[in-house]
Amino acid sequence: MTTAGKQAAFVDLLEEHKKILYRVVNGYCRNPSDRQDLAQNIVVQLWGAFDRYDDHYQFSTWMYRIALNVAISFYRSETQRAKNTVPAEDYILEIAADEPDSARSDDTLRLLQRFIDRLDELNKAIIILYLDGNRYDTIAEILGISVTNVATKISRIKLKFRRDFQDAQAV
Amino acid sequence: MELEDMKAMWEAQDRKLDSILRLNSKLFEKANLDKADTALKRLFRGLLFEVVLNFGAVVLLGWFISDQLSEIRFLIPAVVLDVCVIALNIALIRQVVAIRDIDYDAPILVIQRKVELLKIQRIDALKWTLLSCPLLWVPLQIVSFQGLFGVDVYAFFGIDYLVANLLFGIAVIPLALWISKRYASRMKRTGLAQRLMGALAGSDLNAAIGFLNALARFEEAKNAN
Numbered sequence: 176m177t178t179a180g181k182q183a184a185f186v187d188l189l190e191e192h193k194k195i196l197y198r199v200v201n202g203y204c205r206n207p208s209d210r211q212d213l214a215q216n217i218v219v220q221l222w223g224a225f226d227r228y229d230d231h232y233q234f235s236t237w238m239y240r241i242a243l244n245v246a247i248s249f250y251r252s253e254t255q256r257a258k259n260t261v262p263a264e265d266y267i268l269e270i271a272a273d274e275p276d277s278a279r280s281d282d283t284l285r286l287l288q289r290f291i292d293r294l295d296e297l298n299k300a301i302i303i304l305y306l307d308g309n310r311y312d313t314i315a316e317i318l319g320i321s322v323t324n325v326a327t328k329i330s331r332i333k334l335k336f337r338r339d340f341q342d343a344q345a346v
Numbered sequence: 347m348e349l350e351d352m353k354a355m356w357e358a359q360d361r362k363l364d365s366i367l368r369l370n371s372k373l374f375e376k377a378n379l380d381k382a383d384t385a386l387k388r389l390f391r392g393l394l395f396e397v398v399l400n401f402g403a404v405v406l407l408g409w410f411i412s413d414q415l416s417e418i419r420f421l422i423p424a425v426v427l428d429v430c431v432i433a434l435n436i437a438l439i440r441q442v443v444a445i446r447d448i449d450y451d452a453p454i455l456v457i458q459r460k461v462e463l464l465k466i467q468r469i470d471a472l473k474w475t476l477l478s479c480p481l482l483w484v485p486l487q488i489v490s491f492q493g494l495f496g497v498d499v500y501a502f503f504g505i506d507y508l509v510a511n512l513l514f515g516i517a518v519i520p521l522a523l524w525i526s527k528r529y530a531s532r533m534k535r536t537g538l539a540q541r542l543m544g545a546l547a548g549s550d551l552n553a554a555i556g557f558l559n560a561l562a563r564f565e566e567a568k569n570a571n
Contacts, residue, residue, distance in 0.1 A: 224451045241450045244457045251557065287352045296557075297564045300454060306356040319453025320565055328564075333349045 185225050188234050189218065195238050195307075202291060202303045203246040217245045239304065239317050247296045290339055294332070301328050390445045393438050400435040404428060410493045419500060420492055423485030430482060437471040459561055465554045476522070480515035484508055 189196070196214055204210045221241050228237055291302055297318075304314045311329070315322045407428040414420040444464040450457060488508070491497040499508065 220450045224449065227449070227451060237451055240452070240454060243454050244450045244452075247454065247458055248461050283352075283355060287355065295560060297454070297458075297560070306353055308353075308357070317454060319455040324565070336349045336352070 181225070185222060188238075189221065192235055192238050195235060195242060198303055198307060199239075199242040199246050202299055203250045203296075205292075213246060213249050216249060217242045220245050233313075236313055236317055239309075243300045243303075243317065247300065250296055286340065286343060290336055293339075298328065298332060301325065302332055305329055305332075390442065393442050393445070397435055397438050397442065400431050400438065403431050404435065406493070407431065407489070410489060414492075420488065423488040426485050427482065427489055430478060434471065434475060437467065437474075441467050441471070455561055455565060459558065462554050462558050462561070466558075469554065477519055480518040480522075481512070483515055484512045487511070 196217060199217070200210045200214045204213050221238060224241055228234070291299055294302060300318065301314060304317060309317075311322050311325045315325045318325070407424055411421060411424045411428065414424060441464060444460065444467060448457065448460055448464070488499045491499045491502070
């Protein structure tokens with residue numbers, strides 16, 4: 176494949192799966208300019224690794240791996256982390272903001288986002304993959320852990336979510 | 347409300363995405379794929395440059411040592427410097443190899459462990475470089491003055507000056523450690539200063555090791571249930 180052809184194929188695949196990019200970036204960054212930086216970093220790493228992409232595997236699985244790896248590394252860099260610690264209350268989800276009649280869903284989504292924010296880097300990856308409807312074996316493959324481990328972690332996250340939600344209701 | 351309900355909400359939100367994506371195609375158009383550059387690649391090139399510079403220093407020190415084989419007062423400081431530069435270069439080459447081996451399409455835990463081990467290597471190298479600087483100042487003066495200008499520092503400045511410099515260097519190390527521990531966390535706005543002080547204080551290293559432990563705990567649950 177020529178370089179131009181490869182670029183076109185890459186951009187098409189990226190366009191088709193851009194929601195993955197959006198979800199990962201939103202899951203790990205609160206600051207809009209950081210989101211742009213992280214998205215750019217992910218795209219560059221995807222492009223750098225595109226030669227090694229084996230099309231026998233799903234593009235989404237491969238993309239998730241790279242996106243989450245870059246996001247976790249980005250999130251953990253000291254300067255970025257300091258910038259990322261914007262309190263959840265200080266921002267409104269961009270998507271929900273465009274829906275004037277969705278105040279209740281805004282609150283619920285904000286609650287979910289706050290819950291995700293409080294998870295550590297690795298559990299954050301699990302919950303993003305889970306909410307996106309990935310199967311346990313796919314999540315296990317992306318993360319490099321066993322399916323049993325994924326199931327255990329998701330069940331713990333669910334328990335924690337239930338408790339946190341009840342606490343939020345009580346307040 | 348259960349997480350399953352949230353999943354339904356997440357899916358509903360997902361359907362809206364197509365029409366209101368903020369990270370739209372413009373992002374991909376802006377991404378100049380031919381000039382793809384990342385922090386790791388920049389770091390890689392920077393490290394290679396340092397390796398080449400240090401290699402040049404090793405060669406120069408080698409010439410100096412061969413010239414001063416009979417002059418023990420110049421030979422010892424030059425050998426000390428040479429050993430330190432070689433050790434630093436080995437540490438840098440290890441980092442170059444570690445960066446080259448990072449392939450982001452491997453499973454997350456594998457990559458995160460590699461990235462964190464690389465971070466630990468970098469912090470260690472920075473910490474030992476900073477700690478050795480005050481001590482290496484004396485041999486550096488002796489060797490550079492003799493090598494570059496033919497000035498014998500022992501005779502020119504006197505032994506007392508060199509001993510005082512060495513003692514000052516020894517005294518600076520605990521002082522630097524104390525200042526770092528006290529002020530590292532307060533210097534949030536200055537990235538470089540924070541990195542240097544964090545490395546000296548050990549806080550960066552602790553954070554990296556903490557994350558490695560978290561990775562291990564994350565993996566450990568595989569035998570649960």
